[in-house]
Amino acid sequence: MSSYYCPDCATRTPVESASWCCPDCRGPWDLEFAAAPVDLKSLSGRVNSMWRYEEALPLRAPAVSLGEGRTPLVPLTETVSVKLDFLMPTLSFKDRGAVLLAELARRLAPRRVIADSSGNAGTAIAAYCARAGLDCTVYVPEATSAKKVEQIRAHGAHLELVPGDREATAEAARAAADVPGTFYASHVYNPYFLHGTKTYVYELWEDLGGTLPEAIVVPVGNGTLLLGAAIGIGELHAHGLIAERPALIAVQAETVSPLAAAFHAGAEDLLDDNAPPRPTLAEGIAIPRPARARQILRAVRESGGTFLTVTEDQIRAAQLDLAARGLFVESTGVACWAAAGGWTDRAAVVPLCGAGLKTGVAPGPGPHSVQ
Known part of the structure; x- marks a missing residue:
């Protein structure tokens, strides 16, 4: 296995230690891992899952795979395609990272x-x-959606419902993570998760014949898909497999948009006077203080991208608009489509991250097109 290292204070520790964060600054780990180049011509005969890019992954031959990855890429307009990552075993893109965490555990x-x-x-x-x-x-x-709670219980996990917001939930889990004999499968703190989500970009690269679009649009809360995309783009570029890096367009709900506020203020980290979060239909990206904020802001800036925010009415309209096009996506997963006016001037790919059955139809006004 590789080693964990802290990007802020350079502390290192073996992965086998199962340490979930840097012991010095309590920040999230990065991973000392050098991906090997993937030969595009070799892929046609490989397993039809994200594990076809085994040279680029820090773990190989997983015993826990459910066939995750290789989701369809579907054109919706002349310039915009959507990647149907809700067609995963658990109906969301999080399977890309979860399979690595479970295999590591x-x-x-x-x-x-x-x-x-x-x-x-x-x-x-x-x-x-x-x-x-x-x-x-x-x-x-x-306050988590009832269908998501039901799905977690169906898989036999013990469920802890935490009063308060997403941050209170994270604090409760982090306290439990310090108990000996515990593996904290954190999609935020553990970098193996990011090396799973980077396969999203490898699939785009393969499906587009060894290229990437001008822009990759992602919803951002904790930034796990965006940071995985940045890792994947960096690896492909370093290996000479793409000539240009696409811009990363990050989308947040207007009611919970600490990263967008920091980005447009020119800050390198979250603002001290960050506005308190308000309720949003996009529960999956309602993160008031993302632990990897500095990395997210840096990745977007280095890509030449930007942050956009969307209103609750735009989220409602986007969900219904996609449904009218044949795609029923959960309210968090439609945030990027809701921001369509901010990036349709260039060829872009949008992830549809979670199935609509997870949250149902967001209450609000009737359908109208966002395009």
């Missing part, structure tokens, strides 16, 4: 696995821990 053999989530990551961790035969506890806010 299986190899480390802890007494129990814990995770915290607004719903989708917890569902994915629960499913893959069930596959691996691992005892799993998932912490979620008490």
Whole structure:
């Protein structure tokens, strides 16, 4: 296995230590791992899952795979295509990272696995821990969508409903993570998750014949898909497999947009006077203080991208608009489509991250097109 290292204070520790954060600054880990180049011509005969890019992944030959990855890329307009990442085993893109965390946990053999989530990551961790035969506890806010709670329980995980917001849930899980014999399957703190989500970009690269679009648009809360995309883009560029890096267009709900506020203020980290969060239909990205804020802001700036925000009415309209096009997506997953006016001047790909059955139809006005 590789080693963890802290990007802020350069502390290092073996992955086998199962340390979930830097012991000096309590920040999230990065991973000392050098991906090998993937030969595009070699892919046609490989397994039809994200594990076809095995040279680029820090773990190989997983015992817990459910066939995740290789989701369809569908054109919706002349310039915009959508990647149907809700067609995953647990109906969200979080399977890309969860399978690596569960496989890592299986190899480390802890007494129990814990995770915290607004719903989708917890569902994915629960499913893959069930596959691996691992005892799993998932912490979620008490206001989490009923269907997501039901799905977590269906996979046999212990469920902890935490009063308060997403941050209170994370604090409860982090306290439990310090108990000996525990593996904290954190999609925020553990970098293996990001090396799973980077396969989103490898799939785009393959499907587009060895190229990437001008812009990759992603919804951002904790930034796990955006940072994974940045890792994947960096690897492809470093290996000479793409000539140009696409711009990363990050989308937040207007009511919970700390990263957008910091970005447009020119700050390198979250603002001290950050506005308190308000309720949003996009529960999956309602993160008031993302732990990897500095990395997210840096990745967007270095890509030449930007941050956009969307209103609750735009989210409602976008969900209905996509449904009218044949795609029923959860309210968080439509945020990027809701921001369509901000990036349709260039060829772009949008992830549809979670199935509409997870949250149902958002209440509000009737359907109208966002294009």
